[in-house]
Structures are given as C-alpha cells and as structure tokens.
Amino acid sequence: xxxxxxxxxxxxxxxxxxxxxxxxxxxxxxxxxxxxxxxxxxxxxxxxxxxxxxxxxxxxxxxxxxxxxxxxxxxxxxxxxxxxxxxxxxxxxxxxxxxxxxxxxxxxxxx
Amino acid sequence: xxxxxxxxxxxxxxxxxxxxxxxxxxxxxxxxxxxxxxxxxxxxxxxxxxxxxxxxxxxxxxxxxxxxxxxxxxxxxxxxxxxxxxxxxxxxxxxxxxxxxxxxxxxxxxxxxxxxx
Numbered sequence: 001x002x003x004x005x006x007x008x009x010x011x012x013x014x015x016x017x018x019x020x021x022x023x024x025x026x027x028x029x030x031x032x033x034x035x036x037x038x039x040x041x042x043x044x045x046x047x048x049x050x051x052x053x054x055x056x057x058x059x060x061x062x063x064x065x066x067x068x069x070x071x072x073x074x075x076x077x078x079x080x081x082x083x084x085x086x087x088x089x090x091x092x093x094x095x096x097x098x099x100x101x102x103x104x105x106x107x108x109x110x111x
Numbered sequence: 112x113x114x115x116x117x118x119x120x121x122x123x124x125x126x127x128x129x130x131x132x133x134x135x136x137x138x139x140x141x142x143x144x145x146x147x148x149x150x151x152x153x154x155x156x157x158x159x160x161x162x163x164x165x166x167x168x169x170x171x172x173x174x175x176x177x178x179x180x181x182x183x184x185x186x187x188x189x190x191x192x193x194x195x196x197x198x199x200x201x202x203x204x205x206x207x208x209x210x211x212x213x214x215x216x217x218x219x220x221x222x223x224x225x226x227x228x
Contacts, residue, residue: 004153033216042113042201042219043154088154092215097142097207098167099215101154 003027004089004102012108016078021105023089024071030095032072034063037086037104046074079109114138117202117220124192125228132187132223134202141207143185144217145177148199160185161207192227199224 005024013019023032031050035043047056049065049072056063060083062075076083089102115136124130136143145157159167160179174196176188185202203217 031215035217040221042115042203042221043217044113044219045216048216090217097159097161097205097215098156098169099217100156103151103153 003093003100004091006087006089006102006105008105009103010106010108012110013079015081015109015111017109019076019079019107021074021076021087021107022071023073023102025091025093026070027093028069029091029093030069032065032069032089032091033099034072034074035088035090035101037088038084043086043088076107079107081109081111083107084109113218113220115202115204115218115220117200117223119223120221121224121226123226123228124189126192126194128192129188129190131189132200132202132225134185134187134220136183136185136202136204136218138204138218140204140218141182142205143179143182144203144205145185145187146201146203146219148201148222154201158187189225192225194227197225197227 007022033048034046037043047063052069053067054065060077064073087105090099092099118133142161144159147155156169157171158177163179174191178186199222201222202220205217
C-alpha cells in the first residue's frame, strides 16, 4: 500500500490548459514537499507546505496543503511545454529524516 | 547544477561484475542518501548516512554495499546484481537527516542509469 497516492499518474494536455495533481494519504504529515523531475535529471524541490490549509504560489503553480495535513494539491494555470516533467510529492511521516515519495504524475504539455 | 555530482551517468554491467557508483556533494551538507528509481514505481529510499554514520538501511539486499568515507562522498558498491536491479540510482544530500526544524529539502544528483545484463 502506497503511503502517498498521487493522481493522475499520467496527464497529457495542450498548451494553455489548466490542470490539478493530487497527493493523498491516510497519514498526517508535518510538511509535504513537491518536486519536479525532468528527463535525465534528478528531482528538484518546488515548494514545501507546512501549515494545514496553507496555499503557496510559484508563478503559475499553486500548491495547497489540506486542513488535516493529509493531502496536497498542485494546480498549474495555462500550462506551458516547459512544465513537462514528472511531479513528485514527498513527506516524512515519522519525522525521522526518511523522506518517502509518491509514485509521481507524468505531465506532458503539447505545444 | 545542484551541487551534487554522480558518476558514472550510465553503467552497463554483467551479473558477475563488481562496480561502484560515486556521489559527491559540494553543499556542506551532513546527510547523504541513496534512492532507487524504477519505471512506474515510487522512489525507494535505500540508505541514509548522517554525519558519516549509517542511520537507515531500508531492507536492501547485501549485493548493494554503501560506503561513506566523509560527509561529502558516498559510494554504492555493486556486486552480483540481478537484471531487476536495473534502474536509475539517485544520490541526494540534505543539511541533516534528523533536524526536525529543517524541512529536510533534498538536493539530488542527476543519477546513474544502471543496466544489468
């Protein structure tokens, strides 16, 4: 059983469309992180959400942490081809330094 | 450039070979990690080193042997691997794996793509 479930697993959209990616768990996390991984690269941190209900914006990307700190979402407005990549949510459920990852959402934005 | 360098980027080896993956970080971090990334599976944490001491071995088979001579270098020694071990092996570092004040951002290398024939 996955501790962090991401959906959808794959998304292919046209440039200019909006999309939302979800990260869900039955466990409570003190914080959740979102990473993006491009082909041939390692994951790079986009944002960390810490407070339940928190909303953070990074240009066209909006991240939200659920009130109960069990889920998070990533919304992209007017997607661009440069947004293409693997989006990963991650968290440390036991606060012991063991960061676990969801299975990822592969996003393809076509021009 | 994330400050974490992995070599080699690509490695092909037979099941009887012995090889090593190398990771070096230039960020002054105290914790280093090995993750395995296979197709359609989440990143799997393999090993964690904090201040050169191994603090986590996530039930990894003994054919994978990590070595951390100092806080800046991490190796993964490979011997008698199986074809199912083919994957992208990612090294990462962070300030301190046990610092609960720190949100624990990981800085990843570009990975070593391993193919076992």
